[in-house]
Amino acid sequence: MKRVAFLDSGLLGRVVNPGLLREIKPWIQFLKEQKIALRVAEITDYELRRNLMLEKLRKSINNLNKYRQTQRFIPITSEAMLEACEL
Amino acid sequence: MDSLDTITLLAFLAALMRLDNSLPADLQNQLNEIGKTFPSNVSKLHALAKSYSPLEQGYKNARLALQKDGERFRFALPEPDESSQLSDGKIIKFAIEVLNANDSVNLVKKADKESSLLGQFLFQLQRQTMSELGGVPVARPYPSREVESNISSDGWEEEEKSLDELLELVEEWEKIEYSSEEAEAFERVMERLKKE
Numbered sequence: 001m002k003r004v005a006f007l008d009s010g011l012l013g014r015v016v017n018p019g020l021l022r023e024i025k026p027w028i029q030f031l032k033e034q035k036i037a038l039r040v041a042e043i044t045d046y047e048l049r050r051n052l053m054l055e056k057l058r059k060s061i062n063n064l065n066k067y068r069q070t071q072r073f074i075p076i077t078s079e080a081m082l083e084a085c086e087l
Numbered sequence: 088m089d090s091l092d093t094i095t096l097l098a099f100l101a102a103l104m105r106l107d108n109s110l111p112a113d114l115q116n117q118l119n120e121i122g123k124t125f126p127s128n129v130s131k132l133h134a135l136a137k138s139y140s141p142l143e144q145g146y147k148n149a150r151l152a153l154q155k156d157g158e159r160f161r162f163a164l165p166e167p168d169e170s171s172q173l174s175d176g177k178i179i180k181f182a183i184e185v186l187n188a189n190d191s192v193n194l195v196k197k198a199d200k201e202s203s204l205l206g207q208f209l210f211q212l213q214r215q216t217m218s219e220l221g222g223v224p225v226a227r228p229y230p231s232r233e234v235e236s237n238i239s240s241d242g243w244e245e246e247e248k249s250l251d252e253l254l255e256l257v258e259e260w261e262k263i264e265y266s267s268e269e270a271e272a273f274e275r276v277m278e279r280l281k282k283e
Contacts, residue, residue, distance in 0.1 A: 067253070
């Protein structure tokens with residue numbers, strides 16, 4: 001089984017705004033070298049997107065849209081919600 | 088609508104969002120009938136919810152939470168200015184659409200996933216009516232079983248390709264220039280995310 005890194009909304013914000021926070025690229029390279037998969041929960045996209053929209057940060061929202069097209073998201077399901085209670 | 092009708096309506100919408108399947112045809116028809124005379128028969132939603140067991144508990148829980156908290160959740164949405172607020176008229180318009188839909192459950196769930204103000208409103212409604220009931224976490228669900236099955240079915244090559252694509256995107260994004268106002272706005276975003 002592979003190891004998995006989950007992005008929370010703060011990290012996802014850093015990934016889609018590397019022009020403002022430049023330390024994220026070495027971290028992604030590290031994940032690749034260590035063979036660690038990357039995932040984002042749908043709720044994380046929501047948390048970040050909502051805040052970007054409130055601040056009208058169009059460039060960042062465009063980046064987030066591109067991120068969605070290439071990366072994998074974990075959908076919110078009833079099963080996931082119940083399992084989250086146990087963590 | 089008076090405040091009780093508002094609570095009934097919102098609790099009903101919250102309960103619909105928690106259903107896994109569409110309503111049975113006869114119940115959907117009853118809902119459509121209430122929708123035709125909206126808002127004069129909103130109170131009938133109460134009886135309707137209690138008549139269908141998969142809906143009943145969610146409705147009761149949501150109603151309790153809303154009664155306890157009044158309409159505070161309406162003001163819990165982070166709003167930078169009045170123009171981005173979801174008006175009562177839009178909420179009522181959406182409620183009418185839900186009540187008159189062919190598949191009310193599907194419609195309300197679809198709207199909940201949207202990144203619009205309505206989606207935010209429904210998410211907030213869902214969070215509010217869940218968090219009051221024993222602290223059910225909705226902020227960051229980590230569905231480990233789904234992740235494990237998803238990842239173990241693919242080879243590492245797919246994951247590596249995905250990370251390479253992301254690195255290319257990051258290189259592209261690093262060239263984007265931001266104004267000082269945008270940088271400040273982004274700092275505010277990061278501060279708010281830390282608090283959430």
